[in-house]
Amino acid sequence: MPIQLAKSLKLHRDKVWSIDCSNGMLATGSTDRSVKIIDASQYKLLDELDNTVHKKAVRSVAWRPNSYVLAAGSFDSTISIWNREGEEEMDNSWEMELLAIIEGHENEVKSVAWSHDGAYLASCSRDKSVWIWESDEMGEEYECISVLQEHSQDVKHVVWHPYLQLLASSSYDDTIRIWREYDDDWESAAVLNGHEGTVWSSDFEKSETQLRICSGSDDASVKVWKYVRDDEEEQQEWICEATLPAVHTRAVYSVSWSEDGHIASAGSDGKLVIYREAQPGQWKIVDQQELCHGVHEVNVAKWIKINGKTMLATGGDDGYINLWNWDTSSTSNKNN
Structure with a gap:
């Protein structure tokens, strides 16, 4: 089996919504309003951020690249920014301090994400908007440089390209929008239509050689979209290159694309599914785990790196974080 459960951690009293990993440290956010910091290699809880900072669920967490700065977005419409105390000394102690509270959204913050260089923080909300924030080097001061309001419904998720200053947002309006910087402002570069339900992730x-994005939806499908070109009006043209093999029976809440080219998906049906591209535009199921959080829904699945090793992390309604070993050697000939 290419995926096997390595560790199951009961960290939260309620639903786990979000997971992010950097420098071997996992951050998790939950309906119980807390954020937990875990040493993923030792399965050790290092810190629990003050759960009085947010008045409602922590919906999204994101590490700033190459730092110990963490953003947490909440249903209370705010974003908290944290940093590791004593980071310069790099001692064995671990405690996060609150740097800032960012306000601006008029409703629940659903997702936060840092650009690849850490220059920008993006956030999205039930208020139908995407905000882009610029911060100082210390991560203590934040200025909103653009408010993007072209979605017609609740915006569920934002994610940056790993190398380019491109941002994707997924929405209750069944679309994905691609945003780019243009003339010192941000604009919608493309609208991806094709899902028949909320796009959750x-x-x-x-x-670095081609530009593609995967998406998961309330319509139980996972799709791959491919950038084709810019047209004469400078809008990007994207096509739906593939709809991955149908295996989910209910909403797909989370998709994640690994560095080695595999896509993971998880959702309301409790399944964790791994796909690989057998040939251009044609995808195969590598493996799937039924009920990977028991009878509970799976809200997030994310590829992570621990000591150079690729793993999968999932979080569910049961309050658990499950860490899965990933064996690529068993995928090369399966389902050909």
Whole structure:
């Protein structure tokens, strides 16, 4: 089996909504309003951020690249920014301090994400908007440089391209929008239509040679979209290159594209599914785990790196974080 459960951690009293990993440290956000910091290699809880900071569920967490700065977006319409105390000394102690509270959204913050260089923080909300924030080097001061309001419904998720200053947002309006910087402002570069339900999540391919994104939807499908070209009006043209093999029976809440080219999806049906591209535009199921959080829904699945090893992390309604070993050697000949 290419995926096997390595560790199951009961960290939260309620639903786990979000997971992010950097420098071997996992951050998790939950309906119980807390954020937990875990040393993923030792399965050790290092810190629990003050759960009085947010008045409602923590919906999204994101590490700033190459730092210990963490953003947490909440249903209370705010974003908290944290940093590790004593980071310069790099001692064995671990405690996060609150740097800032960002306000601006008029409703629940659904997702936060840092650009690949850490220059921008994006956030999205039930208020139908996407905000782009610029911060100082210390991560203490934040200025909103653009408010993007072209979605017609609740915006569920934002994700940056791993190398380019491109942002994707997924929405209750059944679309994905691609945003780019243009003349010192941000604009909608493309609208991806094709899902027949809420788009809960999307993730860019980790490639420097082609531009693609995958998406998961309330319509139980996972799709791959490919950039084709810019037209004369300078809008990007994207096509739906593939709809992955149908295996989910209910909403797909989370998709994640690994560095080695595999896509993971998870959702309301409790399944964790791994796909690989057998040939251009044609995808195969590598493996799937039924009920990977028991009878509970799976809200997030994310590829992570622990000590150079690729793993999968999932979080569910049961309050658990499950860490899955990933064996690529068993995928090369399966389902050909």
